[in-house]
Amino acid sequence: MQTATFDALRGPAGAALLAQASAAYGREDEFALGTRLRRTHEPDLVAAALTQARLRARAVDKFAPADAARMFFTVDGYEQATRVAVARHRAARLAAALGPGAAVADLCCGIGGDLVELARAGLTVTGVDADPLTAAVASANVDALGLTASARVECADATTVDRTAFAAVVCDPARRGGRGRVFDPDAYRPPWSFVLSLLAGTACVKVAPGLPHERIPDGVEAEWVSERGEVKEAALWSGALAADGVRRRATLLPSGATLTDRDDPGPVVRPLGGFLYEPDGAVIRAGLVTAAAALVGGGLLDPSIAYVTAGAAVNTPFARGYRVLDTLPYDVKALRRYVREQGVGVLTVKKRGVGVEPEKLRAAVRPRGDRSAMFVVTRVAGAATVIVAEPL
Ligand SMILES: C[S@@+](CC[C@H](N)C(=O)[O-])C[C@H]1O[C@@H](n2cnc3c(N)ncnc32)[C@H](O)[C@@H]1O
Incomplete structure (x- = not known):
């Protein structure tokens, strides 16, 4: 989508078209809907409206439904946006450390997943993104969600922004290249050297959960966040935002339960x-x-x-937690006998620290009965062992 097409989508005729497309999306065949809308509107505008309708429908996975229905997205911007629970957690932590109304720069703001929650947490936020369309979409989201009093967006290269006026900087570098996700911090955009310069001050930088621990600079706290048991991201906190003496933290959402190396x-x-x-x-x-x-x-x-x-x-x-019911040596014949004698038909296999393929093991022991069981295959006292367990 071109920025000019996005601007047209936000004008009165575009807004009416988008409302029509969003209302019909999912109820009408998309091809037929496109054909019908193109009878009265320019094809580019129809394509842009349908993309928005599709992304709004998808966005309920990451955003509150009421927000998803009003927000604007690009495909890349949606995929890279922080999920609402994680963005809200981060924003609340920043607001608690900095106080109400503190000025924060969200460098690399994308379509505004973090930006929106920073503003809602009571901070005064300037979002910056180098991509003109992405910056326009973020600005539209600030507007659509009624946050213009506390948030604004600029299109600029984050590395050139004067940071002196901000109490803290948030940065979520792009971690995608032409071939998908980038795991090497040196391939982030802006680069790792810029991240390090931010962490020398008061900053919060989002990083991939697989960041090697040795990359965490001295005096910086790294926080890994999971939501409903699934790891979502890691963030590095520096300066006034880092907790005293904490190097590593795990935070679980939605509860907010937190554990540290202390x-x-x-x-x-x-x-x-x-x-x-x-x-x-x-x-x-x-x-x-x-x-x-x-x-x-x-x-x-x-x-x-x-x-x-x-x-x-x-x-x-x-x-x-699991209750341990039995332990067996890792021997396929013995396991097959156990499964037969216990009448196990549904077998869950978990493994850690052993070169076992759960699917292959399940097929090899041939579960046939009415009962269910869980095998945890791991090393106990150096030997591959199967722990038969049931969830607490
Ligand atoms: C991971 S996304 C940010 C997602 C955002 N936190 C959200 O929740 O929506 C990274 C963004 O960084 C932007 N970007 C990459 N290099 C940049 C630079 N040098 N200056 C400003 N923005 C940059 C990309 O255009 C992309 O939109």
Whole structure:
């Protein structure tokens, strides 16, 4: 979509067309809808309206439905936008640290996923994006969501922005190249050197969850965030935004439960007890498995594997608990016999730290009965072992 077409979509005729397209989208065959709309409107404008209608329908996965229905998107902008729960968490943390009305620059604001929540959290936000269409879409979102009193958007190269007037800077560098997602921080746009210059001041920079820990600069806190058990992102917090003495943090949404390396007593390895715990992905990424183990009064099953064992059932948001029912050596014949004798027909296989393919193992043991079971294949005291477990 060209910026001029997007501008036309925001004019009175374009807005009426978009309303028509959005109302009919999903109810009418898209091809027929396009043909009908093209009888009275320019093809470019119809294509732009249909793209918006399609993206608005999709956007309920990331945004509140009432916002998704009013916002504007580009395909790339939608895909790169921060999901609302994560953006809200980050914005609330910034607002709590900086105070109401503080001036914040959202460098690399995209279509405004973070920008919108920063403004709603009571901050005064200037969004900056180098792409003219993306910046226009972000500006339209500020307008559409009634946030013009606290947010504005500029089209500029973030690396040239004068940052002196801002209490803090937020930056979400582009992590996509021509061939999809970019995992190497040196390939971020703007580059890692710019990220480091931001982190020398008061900043919050979003990074890929796989960021190697050794990349975290001294004095900077790294926070891994999961939503409903799925790791969504990591962010680096510096200056006035970093918590005192915290290097690594795992935060779970929607609860907001948070665990840090200050809660970590260090590695304790224990023999398998009556309970097994599988830490949340954010806890694992943050290297806080032993902190989660301490919370359940347990230890690691193996120093290099992210399973925790304990003697008691403890309810914690940071790990999913299982009761250990049986342990078996990893021997396919013995496992097949177990499955037959127990009448297991539905078998869930989890594995960690062993070169086992769950699908192949499931096929090899031929589950046929009426009962269900879970096999956790891992190393116990150095040997591949199957722990038969049931969720608490
Ligand atoms: C990951 S997206 C930001 C998503 C945003 N946080 C959101 O929630 O919608 C990264 C954005 O950075 C922009 N960008 C890349 N290099 C830039 C630069 N040097 N200056 C400003 N923006 C840049 C891209 O155009 C892209 O829109």
